Amino acid sequence: MTTSKDCQTGSEQDLIRRRAQLLGPELSLSYENPLHLVRGEDVWLYDADGRAYLDAYNNVAHVGHCHADVVAAIARQAARLNTNTRYLHETVLDLSEFLTAKLPSGLDVCFFVNSGSEANDIAWQMAKAFSGNTGVLVLDEAYHGISEATFAMSPSEYDAANQPGHVETLESPDSYRGRLRGNSAEVGIGYTESCDQALAALAQRGHAPAALIIDSGTSSSGILDLPDGYLPAVVEKVRTAGGLYIADEVQVGLGRSGSHFWGFEAFGVKPDIVTIGKPVGNGHPIGIAVTSREILAKFNAHVPFFSTFGGNPVSAAAGLEVLKVIDRQNLQDNARETSAYLKQGIKDLAERETLIGDVRGSGLLIGIDLVLDRETREPAGEAANQIFNYMRNNGVLIGTAGPHGNVLKIRPPMTFSKTHADQLITTLADALNAIR
Secondary structure, eight states: OOOHHHHSOHHHHHHHHHHHHHHOTTSOOSSSSOOOEEEEEBTEEEETTOOEEEESSOTTSTTOBTOHHHHHHHHHHHHHOOOOTTSOOHHHHHHHHHHHTTSOTTOOEEEEESSHHHHHHHHHHHHHHHHOOOEEEEETTOOOOSSHHHHHTOGGGSOGGGOOTTEEEEOOOOTTTSSSOSSSHHHHHHHTHHHHHHHHHHHHTTOOEEEEEEOTTOTTTTOOOOOTTHHHHHHHHHHHTTOEEEEEOTTTTTTTTSSOSSGGGGGTOOOSEEEEOGGGGTTSSOEEEEEOHHHHHHHHHHOOOOOSSTTOHHHHHHHHHHHHHHHHTTHHHHHHHHHHHHHHHHHHHHTTOTTEEEEEEETTEEEEEEEEETTTTEEOHHHHHHHHHHHHHTTEEOEEESTTSOEEEEOOOTTOOHHHHHHHHHHHHHHHHHTO
């Protein structure tokens, strides 16, 4: 059997060696045979040998790798001025107006930082200042960032024994494999029982909730379809206990769900704070937390907020152009239409491939749950890893997700088309056939 080391050139092995020495050996690489990428364009990535890979995974390049209009906006502003928001500048205001116009009324104040982690961190600070409370509720496989505060809210990254005392997890509402199954309102309400238990557990440790933070696309939990009534009911329980609802839209927002511009909109519930990360800059470092003037006033009474690079003119130019491109190229509509086509193609494939147990998600955030047996729904984590690597070796990049690592994660740039979907489906079919 050919190993990943056998597939690497001498220069790639040297890069791996240097990387381990200079960045640390624990910093992970994707794929058994790591990619040496040198260029990106739209939905394509190119390695050092010029080979093209269809990128069906990297959501950070939200409107496509190296989008010409975004690159031009960054270059123009970088050639003119880049400084901090303690000086007057129009672009950050234009971006704020464009962004808040797409949010529910009352969400009209923007805090600019440099990443999704920082956006979630500042949202957490605001929630604590507004509520006066210190506890937080998250889904049990959530990921919300790398700062000390947001890592604590990311139980997908640590063992339950290491969970901080101010954090409590909610049972993932997995209506395919979980304790309750199906998408009925009864199932949705049934899963909210874990919220009552979590609130009680926090109280026993001396914490009332400052916030519930949820990525409605459940991107790290296996891209679950939240059952009917679940999110509004959980939000109501937390608000009754004194906490705020933070919608982490880093992965699912900006039209990715297809049906809505924001993931939370599909569930008929308005957040108290919305957080956005690097996709709004198409990979340029930017993070934004959007909230109400009421929350702003209470937060500012506690903290004189300032971020040196948050909202700088170059990042703001990138963000403004990304929002314009989404509208100009009708990318939300594309996400909806391409998603329907792609999901149907995968479901057609599932009629003859029993390894596919479930196909879920919305827009261009799709999960394929692989199972060893459709009756028991035993997760097929090793098969998912084999398919993940097979597709990489055959020119299509996807990811894996979920607590068992058995969910194939499809999350491409928003310019992903039906033609690209055909290539993905064909390669997936070949992969399923190859691992039999």
